[in-house]
Amino acid sequence: MRPKLKTTRRKFLHLAGQATLAGAIPIVVTLRPTEATPAMLASAIRNVVGEAPVHTGKVKLDIPPLVENGNTVPMTVSVESPMTADDHVKSIHVFNEKNPQPNIGNFYIGAYAGRAQVSTRIRLADSQKVVAIAHLSDGTFWSASVDVVVTLAACTEEVI
């Protein structure tokens, strides 16, 4: 009898422990802000490039590596390209890893732009990777990514 009781107690403690753990995990999850996962980043990129391979290079993503305020982060994307009728950048797409949505912006230009460069200001909800992808007129895709550390995140503050 005694050994059986022992196992029951042990089982009970084990179960109780599991229950506490199971109970604790959803709380932890709900406390975390919703965020795009690397998988969402990958699928957002796939939506733009399709099955085409994405090469590294040609693109320069200028963004401060250390950001104090994620609510407004200056960002410049430039692409090495002669910008002629035969060889130019068609579009530039910017993505992030951990904001609630993986997309930041799509920018459509053409040979008439003269220079493949766009600047804007973005929001970053967390320290994360930012990816810029350029679609060239020959159909190839080129990318650059930068890891940004954010001290004060965007999106988290309450509206009064």
Add this chain to the structure above:
Amino acid sequence: MASALINVPRKARRGDVIEIKALMSHIMESGYRHTAAGDLVPRDIITSFACRYNGKEIFRADFFPAIAANPFMSFFTVAQESGKFEFEWIGDKGFSETASASITVE
């Protein structure tokens, strides 16, 4: 109300690559913020921006909630002929604003 700031060179030589800057005042409410009471603040952003040079579209952008408030855009184009740049912002809740600037190309 909504107001735009446009920066286009007044004069350029034909063939010059010129920079165009455009800023529109807008809250760009992301739709991910909550009030102190816990209610979600509905999304209210500019979703698209376009620039036409003498009627021809030279730049277009899709904006997402990750674009900062008062969206600023800078881009380039080749000065081809004197004329007009027209800018258009379209967004949630029927937001629609336009602005224009002229250039003299010598």
